[in-house]
Amino acid sequence: MYKLTNINKRFIILLVMLLVFPLTTLQASSHADEEEGLNVKELIFHHLLDSYEWELPCTEAKLPLPIIVRDYQGEWHIFSSARLAHGAEYEGFTITHEGDNSGKVVGIDADGNEYRPLDFSITKNVSEIMLATVIILTLLLSLARWYKKNPNKAPRKLFGGVELLIEMVYVEVIKPILGADAKRFAPYLLTIFFFIFTINLIGMVTVFPGGANLSGNIAVTLVLALLTFLVVNIFGTKHYWKDLFWPEVPMFMKFPLPIMPVIEVFGALTKPVALMIRLFANMMGGHMITLVLISLIFIFAALGQAVQTGTAVFSILFALFMGVLHLLICLIQAYVFTMLSTIFIGLAQIHGHKQEHKEKK
Numbered sequence: 001m002y003k004l005t006n007i008n009k010r011f012i013i014l015l016v017m018l019l020v021f022p023l024t025t026l027q028a029s030s031h032a033d034e035e036e037g038l039n040v041k042e043l044i045f046h047h048l049l050d051s052y053e054w055e056l057p058c059t060e061a062k063l064p065l066p067i068i069v070r071d072y073q074g075e076w077h078i079f080s081s082a083r084l085a086h087g088a089e090y091e092g093f094t095i096t097h098e099g100d101n102s103g104k105v106v107g108i109d110a111d112g113n114e115y116r117p118l119d120f121s122i123t124k125n126v127s128e129i130m131l132a133t134v135i136i137l138t139l140l141l142s143l144a145r146w147y148k149k150n151p152n153k154a155p156r157k158l159f160g161g162v163e164l165l166i167e168m169v170y171v172e173v174i175k176p177i178l179g180a181d182a183k184r185f186a187p188y189l190l191t192i193f194f195f196i197f198t199i200n201l202i203g204m205v206t207v208f209p210g211g212a213n214l215s216g217n218i219a220v221t222l223v224l225a226l227l228t229f230l231v232v233n234i235f236g237t238k239h240y241w242k243d244l245f246w247p248e249v250p251m252f253m254k255f256p257l258p259i260m261p262v263i264e265v266f267g268a269l270t271k272p273v274a275l276m277i278r279l280f281a282n283m284m285g286g287h288m289i290t291l292v293l294i295s296l297i298f299i300f301a302a303l304g305q306a307v308q309t310g311t312a313v314f315s316i317l318f319a320l321f322m323g324v325l326h327l328l329i330c331l332i333q334a335y336v337f338t339m340l341s342t343i344f345i346g347l348a349q350i351h352g353h354k355q356e357h358k359e360k361k
Contacts, residue, residue: 048213048287049103050125052081052095056208063208065127069093070118071107081121093117125220128212132198140194169193173339177346185345188231192224193338200283200330204323215333216284218276225272225279228341233268236348243350244268271344275337282333286326293318 054063064082071077071092083090084105087097096106096114107117143159155163174189175182199214214220244264246254253260293315 048216048284048291050123050212050217051103052084052105052121052123054124054127054208055211065124066122067093067105068120068122069105069107070120072109072115072117124212125214125217128199128202128210128214129220131209132195132202132214135198135202136191136194165194165197166190169335169338173335173342177339177342178349181346181349185231185235185342188227189338189342189345192227192341193334196224196279196337197331197334200334201327203283203287204326204330213284213287215279216287218280221276221280224337225276228275228344229272231341232271232344232348235345237350239350240348271340275340278340279333279337282329286322286329290322290326293322 052065052067054065056063062085064080064085066078067081067084068076068078077091077093079090081095084093084095087094089108092109093105093107096102096104101116105117105119105121106114109115139158139162143155143162146155146159154160169190170182170186174186178185196215199212199220202210203213203215205211245261247260247264249260296311296315
């Protein structure tokens with residue numbers, strides 16, 4: 001008779017957590033809107049967007065986070081987000097729920113006008129970035145210490161999985177593409193891979209200590225793409241810059257009208273945009289589909305117990321399937337982002353024909 005191994009048991013427990021947590025948080029949030037009616041759109045975007053508090057599982061309680069803002073007079077204010085709960089005002093600040101600044105801290109000046117202060121608050125997304133950094137540093141530094149103590153042994157279990165990921169990215173992606181430059185850029189590329197993979201996994205859990213949709217936040221993906229853009233162009237060779245502004249094409253294509261240089265520069269600028277949009281759209285879409293499926297349970301509740309039960313069975317099964325698929329997407333998106341970053345860096349490491357001929361000899 002088939003018996004579940006420890007890995008299978010843990011995998012099933014993880015899937016149940018990924019399914020139950022969104023269900024319980026949506027249910028807890030929906031209780032507050034029972035009298036007014038459930039606003040599914042607002043509820044979903046509340047869980048996808050950043051906030052100044054952290055939802056706790058199976059309850060309506062929330063963990064407040066520190067707000068750090070600079071007002072129009074240049075003075076700094078540091079206080080708990082609990083001071084602004086339920087539309088309250090504190091030291092001239094409040095959290096607005098209208099307009100372009102919805103969900104953000106706004107201030108009221110001496111004339112009663114609303115303004116957006118300089119905001120350095122420790123939001124849910126910022127806290128999640130700190131948590132992901134701690135997890136990555138703990139895992140990789142612990143693995144390095146293990147290798148120092150056991151230089152002739154192969155790690156197992158968690159460390160074995162981390163080593164497998166490192167070997168997969170370095171041996172199958174970085175080394176074949178960059179060749180002699182692999183060791184030079186491997187620290188950056190492996191850091192990018194593990195950071196994206198970690199925030200993707202943490203984002204699968206919708207409540208504390210997860211709950212932040214970092215890779216579905218275009219500001220986060222913008223910074224990651226910008227980092228790759230800086231690495232590509234700062235460490236690009238002279239031949240790369242020459243091909244960018246004066247490519248080897250017929251003269252009429254670059255003078256007097258710089259047709260090819262404009263195309264080359266435009267291509268260099270669109271590469272980070274492609275990285276940013278690809279990661280953002282895929283991860284945001286996965287989170288939204290899961291939350292929409294679970295929301296169907298509460299939407300069809302008004303049609304009767306039988307309809308709600310049938311909808312619940314369909315939603316839970318399909319959400320479970322999407323959870324399994326999304327776990328795979330978490331790894332694939334980190335892998336693809338790293339692979340494309342490696343390709344872009346490799347294209348910037350081109351040399352002249354004479355130098356390439358010398359290197360082959």
